[in-house]
Amino acid sequence: MYTSKSNLRGIILCGIFAAVTAVLAQIEVPLPIVPISGQTLAVGLTATIIGSRYGAIAMVCYALLGAAGLPVFAGFKGGAQVLVGPTGGYIFGFIVTAFVTGLILEKTKHNLTMAMIANTVGMIITLIFGSIQLKIVLDMTWNQALAAGVYPFIVVGLIKAFLASWIGVTVRKRLVQANLIESKPTKKVAA
Template sequence: MEQQRKRLRFMLNCALFAALTAILAQIEIPLPLIPISGQTLAVGITATILGSKQGALAMICYAVIGGTGVPVFAGFSGGAHVLVGPSGGYIFGFIATAYVTGFILEKTSFRFQNALLANIIGMFITLAFGTTQLKIILDLSWNAALVAGVYPFIIVGLMKAALASWIGIAVRKRLVHANLILETKQEVV
């Protein structure tokens, strides 16, 4: 019975944070090729709260839901064409970002400083995935891909990393206290 409750909680957390990502994706600032959106903020919050496995699974759910055509991506878009299009690499990067960010926190501790470092590393992972696909799909030079897919996002990305860290740690503490997510050994100390 306890195992079923843990599994249900795991699935609900993944679904909830995939939904959070879909909601924050609709907050966007349009740019010529790739808009600035709340998606990356949601990825950071998700990884900071849920950790590596659940965070990555939530992002897989998000990508699958959007890939099937449900309009959960930025600008209420959806469909496989988005995943294989110029901005699709960012969405695939969310999975790796959530895993690595959560993994860093699990191996260190769920504290703001560690969350900030993990979220900054995660930001660059997302940018690397996104820029690589942007370069390939649009047949850009690396310089053009960096100009379109990285440079406009660094300052905003650092701000979102700080915000995701602060929100994520604060919410995680409350969820652990409410017994809605399991605490790690580092949080017990």
């Protein structure tokens, strides 16, 4: 059963991981249209460590902070124009990615193999969302959108998926041992 204490921990974790995402977003390798940044690593870490529900909430918080104008997106950018611009699809994808990645782990096991599978699925989701918005906003063909928004990120994405899996599983184990997060979320029981 969720208690107010575990809900408070969850809210705090959402804030922490939204902040981690904002910090890692500033680690970037510029490319012509879409930079390589630490954002996707942060999304994978978030989902692997705090799961689907809180992971998605953390990414919603991150997107809202950026939409409000705080410079939390890659390159210290902020504002709603980023969300509706060419790279906004990736940010919207982070929410779905965090939820699906966390859900896969909640339905299976929190081990390196399953985390790698879950984070790879998450990477694909993020790239799909990103390429769809690139195509629409920049009026690209599918081939152009994939060439600009997917292909350059596959190898780096797999490396980040591995890092998110390895670090995430390790950190999660420690947090469970310290009783800071639950090993498996339990359903809320009606009284």
